[in-house]
Amino acid sequence: MKINDFKLERYFGKHEFTAKYLLSSSDCDGYELSYVLDHASKEEIQLWENLTLGYTESEGSPMLREAILQYYKVDSIENIVIASPGELNFASMNVILDSKDHVITVSPCYQSLSEVVKSIGCTVSYWTPNSEDWEFNSKDLEQLIQKNTKLIVLNFPHNPTGAYLNYKQFDAVVAIARKHDIYIFSDEMYHKLVIGNINELPPIADVYEKGISLWGTSKTFGLAGLRTGWLVSKDKAFLKKVIAFKDYLSICSSAPSEVLSLIALNNLDAFLVPNLEKIKRNLSFFERFASNQQLLSFVPPKAGSTAFVKLHIESSSLEFSDKLVSETGIMSVPSEMFGYQGKYIRIGFGRDNFPKILDEFNQYLNTY
Ligand SMILES: Cc1ncc(COP(=O)(O)O)c(C=O)c1O
Structure with a gap:
């Protein structure tokens, strides 16, 4: 199997730990270990202090899966598998698909949501939003269905645009998938980060028998360093195949991460609420800043932690981002990293030092 470089991750690899400021991160600041432990119950502190560092269970710790279960309407912990988010995406696509299948994926997207599918040899169609308002229309999705469409890949809240479906569109997508007997892999990594006064969508696993939900601690919880993610599905046969596939990857999760994830899952609000605020x-x-800036315009995100901001400039967005980081130390992610035509950069709202970065960015644009 051959797979193309993950452009966004390679761009982060180049700048993330050397740039002075990160303007485009999709995760919120990582919480300190002491903050996590401060929220632990007596029993959880005992688990932490008496932890032995051996292998863990392939499907994930039963206690952690019990804690995850409270957020879903599925029968039991057998409907849940734990691994890192990217690994679960990679394993799911490889378990479901082979080269004769057709896949529809949201676009622009976090590259692994389209690249893994391509590496398997599938043909891919892209469900794209209207760039005026980042609305995804289910009628456009239905037109992309082919006889051999096996999988639809969703990602709401959407990275990078901050788009979200309303209930009507969401129900229409599920109805389309059901009618054509298609799996839905729903990347819900930004689940519960709902910004506006809008209804939160249910996980796809709650409402669709061929739905697969992916969530994890990286974004909503501000605990990306734990590398914990989980799949939830009513399709237990599919999950068994994912567990077997994982034997060629991580095999099982890190024991300390499982305990810290358990504490976070049992204290969602302590992590989510400060992040949302x-x-x-x-x-x-940013809205105030953008209203005074001629060089950019944007559609405010409905959910998630990012916006995709249009640049009104002569150069490409990659040239813009490269120059910005070399002249000011501000790292931004250009639209080329999402394979998206047009001049955009992603802005991430989850960092404490955002106002300071914005000040520096403003000064730079004023002399641009
Ligand atoms: C939509 C989406 N899915 C999956 C991931 C992967 O999450 P992680 O970095 O925790 O593996 C990301 C990370 O940016 C993401 O934005």
Whole structure:
């Protein structure tokens, strides 16, 4: 199997740990270990202190899967498998698909959502939003269905645009998949990061028998360093195949991460609420800033932690981002990293130092 480089991750690899400021991160600041442990129950502290560092169970710790179960309407922990988010995406696609299949995926997208499918040899069609408002229309999706369409890949809240489906569109997507007997892999990594006064969508696994939900601790919880993700599905046969596939990858999760994830899952609000407040505060700063800036315009995100901001410039967005980081130390992610035509950069709202970065960015644009 051959797979193309993951452009976004390679761009982060180049700048993330050397740039002075990160303007485009999709995760919120990572919480400190002491913050996590401060929220642990007596029993969880005992688990942490008495932890032995051996192998863990392939499907994930039963206690952690019990804690995850409270957020889903599925029968039991047998409907849940734990691994890192990217690994679960990679394993799911390889388990479901082979080269004769057709796949529809949202676009622009986090590259692994289309690249893994391509590496298997599938043909891919892209479900794209209207760039005026980033609305995805289910009628456009239905037109992309082919006889051999086996999988639809969703990602709402959407990275990078901050788009979200309303209930009507979401129900229409499920109805289309059901009518054509198609799997839905729903990347819900930004689940519960709902910014506006809108209804939160249910996980796809709750409402669709061929639905697969992916969530994890990286974005909603501000705990990306744990590398914990989970799949939830009513299709237990599919999950068994994922567990077997994982034997060629990580085999099982890190024992310390499982205990820390358990504490976080049992204390969602302690992690989610400060993150959402930060995102909303930074977004309001950005709205004010953007209203006075001729060089950019944007559609405010409905959910998630990012926006895709249009640049009104002569150069390409990659040239813009390269120059920005070399002259100011501000790292931004250009639209080339999402394979998207047009001049955009992603802005991430999950960092405490956002107002300071925005000040520096403003000064730079004023002399651009
Ligand atoms: C839509 C989406 N899916 C999956 C991931 C992968 O999550 P992680 O970095 O925790 O593996 C990301 C990370 O940016 C993402 O944006």
